[in-house]
Amino acid sequence: MTSLRMPRGRAGRAGRLARAVFGGAVAAVCAVPGLAAQAGGAEAVDVEALRPGAPVPITRIAEAIEVDGIVNEPVWDSIDPVPLFIMSPTHGGEQTERTEIRLAHDDRYLYVSGRMYDSNPEGIRVNTFYRDIYSGDDLLSFVVDSYNDYETALWFGVNPAGVRYDRSVSNDAEFTGDLPPFNQDWNAHWDVVTMRNGEGWFAEFRIPFSTLGFQAQGDEVTMGITTYRYISRKNERQVYPPIGREWGRLAFMKPSQTQRMTLREVRPTSPVHVTPYVLGGLRQTPILREPADAAAYWASERNRTAEPGADLKYSPSSNLAIDVTVNTDFAQVEADDQQINLTRFSLFFPEKRQFFQERSSTFDFGTGGFTDRVFFSRRVGLEGGELVRIYGGARVVGRLGGLDYGLLNMQTAPTGSRSGENVGVMRVKQRVFNPYSFLGGIVATRIGANGEDNVAYGVDAQIRPLGNEWVTLTWAQTFDEAVNERNPLDAGLFRARWERRTDRGLSYNLYYRRVGPDYTPRLGFQLRRDFTLFGGEVGHTWLQGPSASLNTVTLAVLGENYYRNADITPESRSIRPEVEFAFKSGSSITVYSNTQFEDIQVPFRITGLSIPTGGYWFQEAGIDWMLPRAAIFRGDIRASVGRFYDGRRVGLIFNPTWSASRYLELGGGYEINRIEFPDRGEARTTQLGRVKLSFALNRSISLSTFAQYNNLDKRTSINARFRYHFREGTDLWVVYNEGLNFERDRGFEPRLPWSAGRNIMVKYSHTFSW
Numbered sequence: 001m002t003s004l005r006m007p008r009g010r011a012g013r014a015g016r017l018a019r020a021v022f023g024g025a026v027a028a029v030c031a032v033p034g035l036a037a038q039a040g041g042a043e044a045v046d047v048e049a050l051r052p053g054a055p056v057p058i059t060r061i062a063e064a065i066e067v068d069g070i071v072n073e074p075v076w077d078s079i080d081p082v083p084l085f086i087m088s089p090t091h092g093g094e095q096t097e098r099t100e101i102r103l104a105h106d107d108r109y110l111y112v113s114g115r116m117y118d119s120n121p122e123g124i125r126v127n128t129f130y131r132d133i134y135s136g137d138d139l140l141s142f143v144v145d146s147y148n149d150y151e152t153a154l155w156f157g158v159n160p161a162g163v164r165y166d167r168s169v170s171n172d173a174e175f176t177g178d179l180p181p182f183n184q185d186w187n188a189h190w191d192v193v194t195m196r197n198g199e200g201w202f203a204e205f206r207i208p209f210s211t212l213g214f215q216a217q218g219d220e221v222t223m224g225i226t227t228y229r230y231i232s233r234k235n236e237r238q239v240y241p242p243i244g245r246e247w248g249r250l251a252f253m254k255p256s257q258t259q260r261m262t263l264r265e266v267r268p269t270s271p272v273h274v275t276p277y278v279l280g281g282l283r284q285t286p287i288l289r290e291p292a293d294a295a296a297y298w299a300s301e302r303n304r305t306a307e308p309g310a311d312l313k314y315s316p317s318s319n320l321a322i323d324v325t326v327n328t329d330f331a332q333v334e335a336d337d338q339q340i341n342l343t344r345f346s347l348f349f350p351e352k353r354q355f356f357q358e359r360s361s362t363f364d365f366g367t368g369g370f371t372d373r374v375f376f377s378r379r380v381g382l383e384g385g386e387l388v389r390i391y392g393g394a395r396v397v398g399r400l401g402g403l404d405y406g407l408l409n410m411q412t413a414p415t416g417s418r419s420g421e422n423v424g425v426m427r428v429k430q431r432v433f434n435p436y437s438f439l440g441g442i443v444a445t446r447i448g449a450n451g452e453d454n455v456a457y458g459v460d461a462q463i464r465p466l467g468n469e470w471v472t473l474t475w476a477q478t479f480d481e482a483v484n485e486r487n488p489l490d491a492g493l494f495r496a497r498w499e500r501r502t503d504r505g506l507s508y509n510l511y512y513r514r515v516g517p518d519y520t521p522r523l524g525f526q527l528r529r530d531f532t533l534f535g536g537e538v539g540h541t542w543l544q545g546p547s548a549s550l551n552t553v554t555l556a557v558l559g560e561n562y563y564r565n566a567d568i569t570p571e572s573r574s575i576r577p578e579v580e581f582a583f584k585s586g587s588s589i590t591v592y593s594n595t596q597f598e599d600i601q602v603p604f605r606i607t608g609l610s611i612p613t614g615g616y617w618f619q620e621a622g623i624d625w626m627l628p629r630a631a632i633f634r635g636d637i638r639a640s641v642g643r644f645y646d647g648r649r650v651g652l653i654f655n656p657t658w659s660a661s662r663y664l665e666l667g668g669g670y671e672i673n674r675i676e677f678p679d680r681g682e683a684r685t686t687q688l689g690r691v692k693l694s695f696a697l698n699r700s701i702s703l704s705t706f707a708q709y710n711n712l713d714k715r716t717s718i719n720a721r722f723r724y725h726f727r728e729g730t731d732l733w734v735v736y737n738e739g740l741n742f743e744r745d746r747g748f749e750p751r752l753p754w755s756a757g758r759n760i761m762v763k764y765s766h767t768f769s770w
Helices: 010-021
Strands: 085-088 099-105 111-115 139-145 153-158 164-169 191-197 201-206 220-231 236-240 261-263 273-290 298-317 320-328 367-368 390-400 403-412 422-431 438-447 454-466 469-480 492-500 507-513 533-542 549-564 572-583 588-600 604-606 609-611 614-626 633-644 646-660 664-677 680-698 699-712 717-727 730-741 755-765
Touching: 010 469, 111 139, 111 220, 139 201, 153 191, 153 201, 261 533, 367 454, 454 680, 609 680
Parallel strands: none
Antiparallel strands: 085 236, 099 111, 111 201, 139 153, 139 220, 153 164, 191 201, 220 236, 220 261, 273 298, 273 755, 298 320, 320 390, 390 403, 403 422, 422 438, 438 454, 454 469, 469 492, 492 507, 507 533, 533 549, 549 572, 572 588, 588 614, 604 609, 614 633, 633 646, 646 664, 664 680, 680 699, 699 717, 717 730, 730 755
């Protein structure tokens, strides 16, 4: 029973998280005429027979293309459009709207054009002007595996209003790995322009090769590319190349399924981007007067901020990128989503700061689940939830042959009683055996933390021995000044996993993990220590026929057993059967039950309620309903009820989003838990509410307001961010944060002030490029 539900395998929860995060946002395909699916057949199209076997050359052009969205240059008509294929609503079905997507390149740029004709131009959906937010819009997008490694890629897209989004992809877009395979906060330098008329909408992309990165063999470069169109109102996905249903509904983002394409005489450039910023702000904090004044208990302490900083990006070659940052600042980062913790473990909050998003997958070294890892960038520049000044740092990321490597070093300032720290990470991954396998290693150091210097190292291997089978082996060990490591096993972590990846038929994920009592990755994240885990998930997915409203039905069972290392007694056990119904509309319903055992040897508290020592068996049942991501009104509803330790719990989570217009989107969430322990006379109702307003006047001017209320701390927090986006790399931000005490009376004087503290920051950054 956890507040952060993370997927363990391809079936069941992994699929739900993928749809919850990316769902219908990632869609679109146009059919090859005559490939209508046969009635009654679950798979009527031989996809492999349609895919080109050898790499396909991309046309090299000599004349200039004006990126204006009109797509009227003669060179475009001299290039054949790619043959598109329908993925949904019926795999291999007939296209309903004509689409022409063409690819070209010169020595500096990759170009993509799209003519998205539409028989009902009024039906074209543009639901937002807000960058990097999917709101049920029509889309033209493509995924580029620029290093041809079958594992990582960059993902670019645009809606008919020219609103862009970009993301990075890792682990072959698989949610069965250790870490989330998509980074929504990654941003890069590239251009796209769109245009609409009575025939439909049109788009032209220009992506610098310096943004993509690549490796050349002689005068030839091989990349993997998938491109697609999504017609939102029809849930019609048009994709090139054709991709089989066994890879799931997000298959068009998988680098391994992209079409290999060749480019000739691509000349690497060495751009330099320097982005200085200036920041000014005011912070107001209430402080209790000493001595107290009955007329005014609280005074206001004001602190002003004024400082500069800068970031530098330099690519000396096509396969090497260098980033340098000085006086790093993250004033414009959105506030974290608050969470209700129903476990005895720490909560995990994802990284949102832009500097750490660049090439972040290079430094991934997962050690289990979606949280545990040797390096977790939120350990840098944050202490106890408070910001710590970062003097600066540097990152080097590159590829040499089949070797990926990355180095990161940052220096932080002293804060409170803690000294300044130097943190460093080095990660390497070497491809072996085949394009899907690698051997790797990592070293992470945290030096200067008041006598708590910490070093962690690890080695890992991911091997695809045959078919859809994957084997993962990981070893990590730490050395810590504050911990008396008794032996390598006690200060180490070992993990082994065997999985079968498919969304068709049988899939499984079997894993073993042992974590010693002295394993302490202070630059990473480790949910629990001193245990041995045996776990696994087995599922079966049935593909439904073309005439069915269902797309797939999946039955899965997840089981886990945690044992204490000292005496091999069970600490936690769980078994969770579930069935998921995924509809062609994009919605899904999952019904599950969960039986759990917890042996509590040290009492603790959950939401203020005590959990005594003892062994507890408890069960719950629940249902999750995911609405179509392409709908104007979308979201998910989750309800659960059952025993909870020696009591009971009823929970409800509702996360709706409404695209009121292309200028305004309203989102939010409400979570309520009623926990009762009748035998002890204890009960608690937890409530967590969120309201998010995203307003965008156009692609340049936007305002977002995010308010949260948690009844456990009886406080509301407000985060408002105004952005004026002059052009790529040049922005003006105005950020306002405030906490409000809604329950000021504590039964004694003084009453709390209305404001728990506020600050306003103004930040301007401007990029110079050479």
